[in-house]
Amino acid sequence: GENVEQHPSTLSVQEGDSAVIKCTYSDSASNYFPWYKQELGKGPQLIIDIRSNVGEKKDQRIAVTLNKTAKHFSLHITETQPEDSAVYFCAASRPTGANSKLTFGKGITLSVRP
């Protein structure tokens, strides 16, 4: 089955700097790669996703890039703010249908220092 790994496990940046979180996946059939943000005491919430037919997607201060050949994708946060401090999960899944389910990485704790 799919194996998703995140690196690093913790990340600390200064407010205003950029943060990059990387993930690798193992199943070459995976074609959907979402990122979830989990704030303290809450459930994870989708912040951005990308499908394998594109290499990059942006939404204001966040962007995701995908390298299908190397089987890795990254989350980029620019101009970080204290409210960006949270746990971020990457995930991967196959096309919708049989054996299609999200496999999550273990999460990375991002701390933005004011």
Next chain:
Amino acid sequence: DAGVIQSPRHEVTEMGQEVTLRCKPISGHNSLFWYRQTMMRGLELLIYFNNNVPIDDSGMPEDRFSAKMPNASFSTLKIQPSEPRDSAVYFCASSFGTGNYEQYFGPGTRLTVT
């Protein structure tokens, strides 16, 4: 919409007792997922349903765990008998489908087994 509703939010029980966690998915969603989150293992998928039918329960750790979805608006996760190692946060999520669809997570149930 109220989002995914889980109850109770916190549960403290003694080893050997039966625990029932409840979930109400978002109206109109046809897929429901139960996850367990711990520091050591991250976010683990336990079981998921599509149109009220269990599709994949390979993540259910033991026969002590069972899940049901009697109708489109209600699901339960039961642990009988509970053990201290079952202590975790249990999330329910729902979506419009499996795989390549955004999952909406509930606030979670924090279970402590003493």
